[in-house]
Amino acid sequence: MKRISLIGFCLVLGLAFPSSSIAAVKAGSSCPKLNQTSGTGAAKLTCKMVNKKLVWVKTPVAEPLGTMSNPVPMGSTLVVSDFSYRLDKIEFGLDDEICASNSFNAGCTFDANYDSIVDPESKFNWAAVTVTAVNKSKVIAKPAALFMRTFSLVLPSGQLLGSEIFAFGDNDFSQLQVIPGGSGSGRIFFQIPKTITTLKSLLVIRDSSSFLNTKDYYFKLEW
DSSP, X not given: OHHHHHHHHHHHHHHHSOOHHHHTOOTTSBOSSTTOEESOGGGOEEEEEEXXXXXXXXXXXXXXXXXXXXXXXXXXXXXXXXXXXXXXXXXXXXXXXXXXXXXXXXXXXXXXXXXXXXXXXXXXXXXXXXXXXXXXXXXXXXXTOTTTEEEEEEOTTSOEEEOOXXXXXXXXXXXXXXXXXXXXXXXXXXXXXXXXXXXXXXXXXXXXXXXXXXEEEEXXXXX
16 A cells, blocks of 8 residues: 555656656757657747757747738738738828828818918828739729728837828829739828837738638838
């Protein structure tokens, strides 16, 4: 009886205090079997032959393209639902152009001759991102369909700055309609507060085309 109790006690100790060989799985330490893996994601390790010795080597798995840690490079495409999207460029300081296009745009006013000018008291500046989209569906569709996809820049704090869907400017992306297999390019307009002197180099497309799932896709901006 005492012997059985002693064996049970030893088993409990073994469970409570794992062996050092299990606890010591870290990069550079020895490993038992070639190509064996441990951990997942950024912490993944793989057993590799290094200088004729089997050791754990860091083999992190890259996040999928379009995630925050792996945004789509400018000029590259990513399929979002029924469209593929590509960011072509970003433009700042479009105030004069926006006001010349439509005097009723926000941030615009009239001079003494009733000509449209930039409102000197405006608290923001206009910017635009040029986007190209290809229709992957079998019907005519809009790549910026209202309530289905939104486009946002990212402020330094991480807060999203949504696009202005009621801005009236040349080559407005929100007005595009594309036939199946066709492509179109346009500009997405943003009001950037004058208090903001920099932005994170990201644009976020939020896809709400599925009622059951909303997904965010990250694209890298360069300027």
